Amino acid sequence: MTPPLRTVCALVAYDGTDFYGFQSQADVPTVQDALEQALDRFCHREGRIVGAGRTDRGVHASGQVIRACVRWKHAMADLERAWNAHLPPTIAVRRVREAPEGFHPRFDAISRMYRYFVWWQLAPKGFPPLRRSPLTDRFALLETRPLDVAAMNRAASYFLGVHDFATFGQAPQEGEGTERCVTAAFWRVEAPEASLPAPDSGRRLVFTIVANAFLRQMVRTIVGTLLAVGRGELPPEAVKRMLGARDRSEAAPPAPPQGLILERVVYPSTLDRWVHADIESKLLRNEKIE
Known part of the structure; x- marks a missing residue:
């Protein structure tokens, strides 16, 4: 049975030193390409990953927000663990959750x-x-x-x-x-x-x-x-x-x-709490964030 198509939102951190920015480019390593290649190793992805900000070559992020469409039948926590297991050590998916209908990480940001x-x-x-x-x-x-x-x-x-x-x-x-x-x-x-x-x-x-x-x-x-x-x-x-x-x-x-x-990428109040709340509660409890 084909897994359902799900739109997910993720908070991502990366060391941009060895990347030519976030956005995909031909023949050079980018954060977007690395995220997509990692997903493709363990699930079916439909369309490109969308990011909230197009950071330049060598620029880092601790709060990049992305959206991806994947076919996945397991829990979001399992998707997060699998994604991180296939990423290089310079990129970490901090949290994954199912995105609300119509969510766009760039255009919804204020x-x-x-x-x-x-x-x-x-x-x-x-x-x-x-x-x-x-x-x-x-x-x-x-x-x-x-x-x-x-x-x-x-x-x-x-x-x-x-x-x-x-x-x-x-x-x-x-x-x-x-x-x-x-x-x-x-x-x-x-x-x-x-x-x-x-x-x-x-x-x-x-x-x-x-x-x-x-x-x-x-x-x-x-x-x-x-x-x-x-x-x-x-x-x-x-x-x-x-x-x-x-x-x-x-x-x-x-x-x-x-x-x-x-x-940080900031969204209207309810959406912003949805994007950031889990991470911030972990920080307040001083828990390790993978």
């Missing part, structure tokens, strides 16, 4: 939250700056120059609200608009991880940004510009001029991809 991580480590006086930070390089940008974090936050405040972000990114498809609404944009200085050696020798800077949607390379270009402000290369007020210019050449080069993580 906002996305990204975080960018910077490992800020100043060289002692008289010593050359570090060139590498082996314990953090895969998931953070190493910055060894002085930074004015207060100035970076002043500059970040200009991004709040509805603006045309043509200076800071490209529309996903030709002809699409470049106006976006940013509801949060700020830097926070965190204490270093206790597991890292010499924890007093560096700090972690985290940039959080939330918007209804993002242009290609928008977050990384914003981060690159804000770091230029922090180094004193630009005044904070330059951001306001850049937004008005709508000229890609006005912004600083994009920051490298390894510091960027798609952390």
Whole structure:
């Protein structure tokens, strides 16, 4: 007997270092292809997997939301276990459940939250700056120059609200608009991880940004510009001029991809609780999430 066709929703985390982004491309490894190939090893899939965000090459995710249509007669927990068993170690399906009728992970979303991580480590006086930070390089940008974090936050405040972000990114498809609404944009200085050696020798800077949607390379270009402000290369007020210019050449080069993580995709309240509730209750109980 043919198993029933079921539409499922999954929360997915991945280390994007070795992938050419989420979306499938010819002749290069992508997260979408890896997820589909894993499914195809143990069940019948119909159509392509759909993701909430098209993360770029080298960008990570802890809260990517995807939809897949599969023929499956067992419990969702069994599907989750089988899927993870066939995935590479750089991708994990955090939770699988049956999707409500008509659910679309991208079009139903009302906002996305990204975080960018910077490992800020100043060289002692008289010593050359570090060139590498082996314990953090895969998931953070190493910055060894002085930074004015207060100035970076002043500059970040200009991004709040509805603006045309043509200076800071490209529309996903030709002809699409470049106006976006940013509801949060700020830097926070965190204490270093206790597991890292010499924890007093560096700090972690985290940039959080939330918007209804993002242009290609928008977050990384914003981060690159804000770091230029922090180094004193630009005044904070330059951001306001850049937004008005709508000229890609006005912004600083994009920051490298390894510091960027798609952390959460937000949906209308009832749907959002449905997508995230099981994971968050596990976190509150400090349970291991596979």
